[in-house]
Amino acid sequence: MSAIASTTHNPLVRALQKSGLLAEDLDYHVVRASMVIMFLFFGYQKWFPYEFERLVPFIGNGPLIWWLYPVFGHAGASYFLGVSEWTFGTLLFAGFWNRPLGILGALGSTGTFIATVTIIPFMPDGWDVAAGGFPAMTGNVPFLMKDVVLLAVSFYLLRQDVVRLIRQ
Incomplete structure (x- = not known):
């Protein structure tokens, strides 16, 4: 008996098939929606004074984002990040219907998490x-370690959107 035939006789696999959990593209849409939600909430935080100071060790030790403080100051850097996060989240949301906009959102998301992952080696007192x-x-x-996964998710969305655009 083939592996496929034997799995269709498995009651758990049959139940999962009937539930819709194995529907084509469900994972892609769930991942996209989760990134939109994440950017919405993280972008929202950036508008409040408590976050301005919370960001100091991250921006101050970020080899790719250190320049935000000299250019914008503490509040301005936080606002800049908030606008960026809402922009990328909006583009990812638009990507449900428009692949080129989704690609721009995924590129921005990928850049965001490259910037944050590069902070890890430079974070003072980061290792016990x-x-x-x-x-x-x-x-x-x-x-910051969650950003390693978010970088992989961003790359997944970027790849999926480019492949899907090419196939259109």
Whole structure:
């Protein structure tokens, strides 16, 4: 019996098929929607004074974003990031219907997470010396580690949108 035939006899697989969980493109749409929601909420935070100071260790140690403070100041840098996050989230949202706009959103998202992932090696006190240093994360590094996954998700969306545009 083939592997496909044997899986269709599995009650769990049959239930998943009937549930719609295995519908084509469901994962793509769920990933896109989650990124839109994430950019909406993270962009919203950037408009408040508590976030201006919370960003200091990240922007101040970011090899690709350090320039935001000299150019915009603390509040302005936060506003700049908020506008950027809302712009990329909006473009990702538009990508549900318009592939070129989705590609722009995915490019912006990819750039965002390249910028944040590059902060990890430069974050002061990011590795717990008492626990032997790397890979024992401490301070802000654990928060930044989620961006490794978000970078992969951004790249996935970028690739999917480019492939889907080419196939149109």
